[in-house]
Amino acid sequence: MRRREYLGVCTASVTGVAGLAGCMGGDVGESLSMSTFVEGTGWYVLGSAIADVVPDYLPDGSTVDVVPEGGGVGSVDLHREGVADFGITAPTSARWAQNGEFVFEDDGSYEEIRALVGHLDTYWLPIAVTEDTPIDTFAELREEEYPLELAIATAGSLGAVGVEQTLNAHDITFEDIENWGGRIERMDFGDMVSAIEGGDLEGMGQVATPGHPTWTEITNSVDMKFLPHDETTADYLTERGWLDMPDLPEGEFNASDDIRQVGYRSMLMTTESLDNEIASSITEAVIEEQDSIEAATTAFEVFEPESGASDEWVQIPFHEGAEDFLTEQGHR
Incomplete structure (x- = not known):
């Protein structure tokens, strides 16, 4: 030095x-x-x-x-x-x-x-839902107009903006989800853990770095599945300044497969x-x-x-x- x-x-x-x-x-x-x-x-x-x-x-x-x-x-x-x-x-x-x-x-x-x-x-932009949630892709969320109950971070977080843009890539808005009977709840990380572990919410969207403590705690206590970033999602997000990233690897946050992700x-x-x-x-x-x-x-x-x-x-x-x-x- x-x-x-x-x-x-x-x-x-x-x-x-x-x-x-x-x-x-x-x-x-x-x-x-x-x-x-x-x-x-x-x-x-x-x-x-x-x-x-x-x-x-x-x-x-x-x-x-x-x-x-x-x-x-x-x-x-x-x-x-x-x-x-x-x-x-x-x-x-x-x-x-x-x-x-x-x-x-x-x-x-x-x-x-x-x-x-x-x-x-390394930061990914994952959205995950509980294993028993009856959708596996963003396309299914849109087609079925599923009333998703999703936790996102509070104001100031880029992750919350990224979640909204991810949904926008599939012509879904927060208002759409609420009109379908779902909820978008802004909360801090500790409340996210409690809400999903307690069954009050079924999904979470927030940026994650390897070993992220909140993602780790939730996925170690609740069976979760990740909604992959398909070509539509990736193209839409990279046009808006997000970057193509290495996949979220199998095993990270108990993911069952490598999950395509954008991030930064x-x-x-x-x-x-x-x-x-x-x-x-x-x-x-x-x-x-x-x-x-x-x-x-x-x-x-x-x-x-x-x-x-x-x-x-x-x-x-x-x-x-x-x-x-x-x-x-x-x-x-």
């Missing part, structure tokens, strides 16, 4: 939450905030691991405060509001935010959003106003401390610097400081 020599020079272009600290430089530590998601989620664990190593690449006395808020959509909002200096998000939502699309349409284009590094983990690999985001040296240092910390981060979360084992530096896995422009570092190190 190494600490960078920061220049004690302030320019008018330095703005944002970390701007003043970045201007001060020298021996003055940086105080940064990092958006993740609620405690107990994969992003909170990953974010905490990254926050532990980043200060060693900043001036003495620097700290990174992990904000247990965000999610694929919410992290972008926290940056707009100036609450976070950098954080975890999905390339899908980052692209939507930059273009002012879908859930960000009312907010307009967020042109300042930038990538630091990508390809941090998480990334670190920031805004163009973050000081170049800070952006470079955060990126360096993630690459140099791979072993430490992976020891905290095995989801990080897919990380490779070249993939993390690839436009394919971030879908928005890199921050100038991050791009300079990645290029200098031969990763771009």
